[in-house]
Every structure is written in C-alpha cells, then in structure tokens.
Amino acid sequence: MNKCVNALALSVVCVISSCRGPEIIPVGDEENKGEAVTNAIAGFYLLNEGNMGSNKATLDYYDYTTATYHRNIYAQANPNVPMELGDVGNDLQLYGSRLYAVINCSNKVEVMDARACKRIGQLDIPNCRYICFSGPYGYVTSYAGPVEIKQDYEQIGYVARFDTATLQVLDRCLVGFQPDEVVVANGKLYVANSGGYMVPNYEHTVSVIDLATFTEEQRINVAVNLHRIRVDRYGMLWVTSRGDYYDEQPGLYCINPATNTIEKTFPLAVSDLDIVGDSLYFCSTAWSYLHMDDAVSYGVINIRTRQVVSSNFIKDGTDQQIRKPYGVKINPATREIFVTDAKDYVTPGTLYCFSPQGNLKWSVRTGDIPAHMAFCPVGFYVMPTEPVTPRSDHSPYISRVWEYCPAPGQFINELPEYEDGDDANTMRLKAEEAIADNNRGMISLGGWGGYVTFSFDHMVPNIPGEYDLLVLGNAFYSEGKNSPRLCRSYEALPNKELLSTRSRAIARYGSTVYQLSTIQDRPGGSCEPGIVMVSYDDNGNGRPDDPWYELAGSEYHNPQTVHDYSLTYYRSDTTHRNPYHTQPYFPQWIQADSLTFTGTRLPDNYEDTSGNGTYYILYAYPYGYADNHPNSTEQARLKIDWAVRPDGTPVHLPGIHFVRVYTGLHQYCGWLGETSTEILGAEDLHMTIK
Numbered sequence: 001m002n003k004c005v006n007a008l009a010l011s012v013v014c015v016i017s018s019c020r021g022p023e024i025i026p027v028g029d030e031e032n033k034g035e036a037v038t039n040a041i042a043g044f045y046l047l048n049e050g051n052m053g054s055n056k057a058t059l060d061y062y063d064y065t066t067a068t069y070h071r072n073i074y075a076q077a078n079p080n081v082p083m084e085l086g087d088v089g090n091d092l093q094l095y096g097s098r099l100y101a102v103i104n105c106s107n108k109v110e111v112m113d114a115r116a117c118k119r120i121g122q123l124d125i126p127n128c129r130y131i132c133f134s135g136p137y138g139y140v141t142s143y144a145g146p147v148e149i150k151q152d153y154e155q156i157g158y159v160a161r162f163d164t165a166t167l168q169v170l171d172r173c174l175v176g177f178q179p180d181e182v183v184v185a186n187g188k189l190y191v192a193n194s195g196g197y198m199v200p201n202y203e204h205t206v207s208v209i210d211l212a213t214f215t216e217e218q219r220i221n222v223a224v225n226l227h228r229i230r231v232d233r234y235g236m237l238w239v240t241s242r243g244d245y246y247d248e249q250p251g252l253y254c255i256n257p258a259t260n261t262i263e264k265t266f267p268l269a270v271s272d273l274d275i276v277g278d279s280l281y282f283c284s285t286a287w288s289y290l291h292m293d294d295a296v297s298y299g300v301i302n303i304r305t306r307q308v309v310s311s312n313f314i315k316d317g318t319d320q321q322i323r324k325p326y327g328v329k330i331n332p333a334t335r336e337i338f339v340t341d342a343k344d345y346v347t348p349g350t351l352y353c354f355s356p357q358g359n360l361k362w363s364v365r366t367g368d369i370p371a372h373m374a375f376c377p378v379g380f381y382v383m384p385t386e387p388v389t390p391r392s393d394h395s396p397y398i399s400r401v402w403e404y405c406p407a408p409g410q411f412i413n414e415l416p417e418y419e420d421g422d423d424a425n426t427m428r429l430k431a432e433e434a435i436a437d438n439n440r441g442m443i444s445l446g447g448w449g450g451y452v453t454f455s456f457d458h459m460v461p462n463i464p465g466e467y468d469l470l471v472l473g474n475a476f477y478s479e480g481k482n483s484p485r486l487c488r489s490y491e492a493l494p495n496k497e498l499l500s501t502r503s504r505a506i507a508r509y510g511s512t513v514y515q516l517s518t519i520q521d522r523p524g525g526s527c528e529p530g531i532v533m534v535s536y537d538d539n540g541n542g543r544p545d546d547p548w549y550e551l552a553g554s555e556y557h558n559p560q561t562v563h564d565y566s567l568t569y570y571r572s573d574t575t576h577r578n579p580y581h582t583q584p585y586f587p588q589w590i591q592a593d594s595l596t597f598t599g600t601r602l603p604d605n606y607e608d609t610s611g612n613g614t615y616y617i618l619y620a621y622p623y624g625y626a627d628n629h630p631n632s633t634e635q636a637r638l639k640i641d642w643a644v645r646p647d648g649t650p651v652h653l654p655g656i657h658f659v660r661v662y663t664g665l666h667q668y669c670g671w672l673g674e675t676s677t678e679i680l681g682a683e684d685l686h687m688t689i690k
Helices: 007-020 073-077 424-438
Strands: 030-032 041-048 058-063 068-070 089-095 098-103 108-113 118-124 128-134 137-142 158-163 168-174 179-185 188-193 205-210 215-221 226-231 237-241 251-256 261-266 272-276 279-288 293-302 307-310 325-330 337-341 348-354 360-368 370-377 400-405 451-461 469-472 506-509 512-515 524-526 530-535 549-551 562-570 594-601 606-608 616-619 655-663 681-684
Touching (some): 041 360, 058 089, 058 360, 098 128, 137 179, 205 226, 226 272, 279 325, 293 325, 325 370, 337 370, 348 370, 360 370, 451 681, 469 530
Parallel strands (some): 179 226, 272 325
Antiparallel strands (some): 041 370, 098 108, 128 137, 158 168, 205 215, 226 237, 251 261, 279 293, 293 307, 337 348, 348 360, 469 681, 530 655, 562 594, 606 616
C-alpha cells in the first residue's frame, strides 16, 4: 500500500496502533544471518520507510562477506545530523559511488557515500517521490504540493533534473498530478502519473519526456492511479495501476515505447516488482474498501513470452507467515529472492531471504516498513545504465591544471620556464598555458614521482569496451644501427653470449644483439612511461580531493614493479647532472629543501646497447602509461576500466573528473640523464575519436 497516496487508509491503521508507543531501533544494532560468501555482490542497503509523521526512516545494510545484518547505520555513520534520515523513505538508488535516498515528507533527497554511508549533501525537492539517472544527471519526481487529499488539487507535479556532481537542480519539467516512479528508456523519461491525492479523480497517463530538450512530448493513456514503471532487457515498459480500491481493479500493463501503445494487460495487483533476466517477480498487498481487507499475492511473469509462469514463487509455505508483503528484490548475482513484510506499518518489519527455488534461507528484523533495496557490487560502484555523452559545448581537452609539482630533473625550471619571483601558482598557470586547450606545449615532470594534476570541463565517461583517455607525451621509436632485434626465446639461441645479468635482457649471437626477458618483443626508442591516476568527484565539490586510483598498466603485476615506493630529493643534491642543462635541477619556486614522493616504481626499461655508454634504448611497455608509445598508436590510449584501489582490486567508476600523471621510472642513462615523463596535453577520446 502506498502511504502517501493512501493516507486516509493508513490513518485508520495509525489510530488503531497508537496505543503501542513507538519502538526505537538501536543505532548500529547488528545480527548474523545466512553464511558469509564472496561473489559479485558485496551486500545491499535496505531503506525502511517509517510511518508518515514519525520521522523514522532508517537505513540497514547486509554484508555478504561477513553474513552480518546492520540496522540503523545512517544514524551511526552520521551522529551529528539532526533528525537523522527524516520522514518517509520513498526510494533508494545507488549510482556511481553514491547512495540516494528519497525522503518524501522531509522534502529532500539525501546523498551519501555508498562505501561508508557518510552524508555528502541533499537536494531540496518538495514532496519528492522517486529517482532515476542518465549520464551526469539525476531525475526526481515531485508531487510539488502539500500532502492533502483534495478532489480539486491544483498543484501539478513535475520532474526535477539535477547535476550529480554539484547536486544542483538545473531544470523542471511539468507532468501530471502526483507523479510516481520514473524510468529512462530509448532516450526518454517515462513517468507514471497517479493523481493519488485527487480521489476519486485519479490520473491515468504516463508522461513521455524527451531527454535532449527536457520537455514533455506526449502522454500515454493507461489506467487510473499509476504507480510503478520499469524497463526490461527488450526495452519494453511495465506499468502498474493500483485501481481505485472500489470497482476499478488494479492491473499490470506492458507498453511498447516505440509505439507508445499497450501490448498486453495483466489483471493482476502488483505492489512491487523486480525484473532479472527474462523473469518479472511481483508481490502485492491490494487494499479494497469494498471488503475492508488486503488481498495478498505473489507471482512470476516471463517477459519474453509475456505469460504468467508462477502464481507463487514462495514454495515452502513461508508466505503464510508474511502479513503485508511490501517489496520484492532479486539478487542479480545469486538470484536469491528477497521479500519485505511491513506487518502493521508502525512496528519493525521483517526481511525474508529465499533461495532461487523459493525456499526460506533466513529472515531478519528490520526497521518500520522495510521497502527499498539497492545491491552493491564489490567496490560499491555501479556502471551507469545509460551511456554518458558530453555536451556539444564541452571541450575534449584539458581545461585546468590544478597542481604542477615536478621532481628534480634536467628540464625542470625550463619546461615551463621559471623566472625570479614565480611561486607555485605562477608555475601552475604556466603549466596550464602549455598543455590546456590543446595548445600542445610541453612540460616535464622531472625524475621519479614528479607529477601534474589536471581536469576537463566535464566528466570523462567510462564506456565499457572502449578507450576513454589519451595523455599526450613525446615518446618515439627508433631503429638505430645498434638497436636490438626481437627474439621470443633466449633458449632458442645456440652459442649465445649473455650481455646483461641484471635482467637477462640482452644477448649476442654472432654479430647480432637480441632483446630478451622482461622487455622482450617491445619497440624501443625514447619511451619514458608515466603512471596515470584517476579520480571521480565523489563529494561533488569540483576539486581533486577525492580518492585516487591507479590505472593498472601492463607492468602493474610485474614482480619487478615496486608499489609504495618512496623517494626524497634534496636541493643540495647535484648528482646525475649533465653538461647540456646547467640550470638548477631542483624546482626553484619550492621553498622547502627537500621533496618526497610515494607511489609505484616501474622496472627499468633502458639498455646500453652500445656497451660503452654511447647508445641507450628506452623500451615501451605494452600498454597503460603516458609518454610510453607515440600518441598516434593504439597502445597510447587508456581505459578507465583499468583503475584499481591501493590493494590492487578493481574499482568500477562511472567516469573520471581528475587525472594525475607522475614519472614512473627511477633510472639514469649516462649522458641522457634521468628518465622523465613529458606531457603535452590530454584528450577525452569519446569526443576526439569518431
């Protein structure tokens, strides 16, 4: 039963139960349930709505890795937030690394860091109902007016569009009265209008909003008092009607968005539904004023054949224990079935976990009116369901340099040029002038650890299967007379002579020099790989102060790669200088007498192929670094999907807002000096590669 739309019915329940007094859910209460498992799903959040006016919306979390159910975690994670979550939790969605809880009667969308449930901020939207996402934007339905049953209700509803990075509402699109669930499909928004406050003059349409123009382009006549709307794997819409609780019966409707017509009607009551694969699971508690009772039902529909294949997915009789089935959700990895029981709507409910075969595995006490669940993949990140496309007025190139902090090197204080009186900000601006806006100037990062941090004027999207980013360097291949040929097997060479015991990388057979071992089969020349780090703007403040993730290139798991390497440079150090660059090598605008860097050190990639210090080859690693291959090659391109946490486990980011590049090699090549990564710019490949 929908609490806001059916406030009159619930007020009767509240009066009957008012003698009990509220039961308080302990903060951080926990209980072990089920068995600890490791799979693609780390756990799930459950939003308990709490009865209207009670200010008892709470958030629970189940951790699959420990088989622990944690109750009321928002209050534990945010002890200084007054009124906690608020009044009536109406929807819960996880997008990117953020968790969004729509708090209906508190007129807000609460935004949290999904990894720790820490509050990030809120969106102020009156009588907000449901939320969905597409690219960098979120969409929230709003009843707009007060909670009031009135036949001639005057305030029409709307959908608010907001920026997920800044949490600023950008625009509104008017729809029908009391709009409920909203979904993105086929480049459009589809909104189920209920008119639930206007008893008996219910709405009966689905609004169709064009995403590009954010305007309502038409409405689809369906049935009275619409509520749920979902899209399946075939692009079809599934819409529910609550009926009028008297003569007009509830129903489920399959709509083809290509024609905006109803293709099939199911005379079924559906309070909640979830679609996984070809199966639509539903449960219902359908109130009737004619009978003054609820009709409870469960079922499964095959969305491909559009046939009811089960009239009850609970097979062990547990359904007889469930008083008010309120929500249903399917674990997409395990296919476990979860059903929430709201009981009497004013006391703690129960969450039931069933096997895919419909047998009870475990159950647990929840908060009041358990309703909305969000599954968390390992890492608490979820890929956007819609491709993220930068706007046409966005630039594909670097828009800002945030930090320029090079290590000492032969090109430091020259690229860019230091002048007396320059400070860190002056040099930052010089670096920005050189590499931003496709200027194709060049800056040097100096020796190992020296770095630059920059951003674009938009989020660079992470599109599965595609290269996302190109960091421009000045790497090139060479074919000098002493360059080693490529050889796949050292052992295949008869009468070989080992020239390098350090890496077994060079051998001579006759008069020919061969490249071997760790740098086998790689082009060489001047390749000075830089480690690339990326960051998603979790806190939405537009600054590079969120967690950083390394793009795991080809050498990330190489035993010779050193992680958590640390190096300190001193101003007084004059070693490894050469006669070609006589200026100070230590950054002159830095006041401190030393610089310390920490990060990943790649294996050395150079060989003195002359044997006498006159000819050095710096070999390219296969992929994953800046200034490693010529910019025109595919091997120079980068994928956000390569991002890993500090412990090396993959992290799934919807996109990135900031990039940091630092020199990844700590080596000196005689007269060539130190190996230093050089940067000429960067590109969002989704905008430059057509």
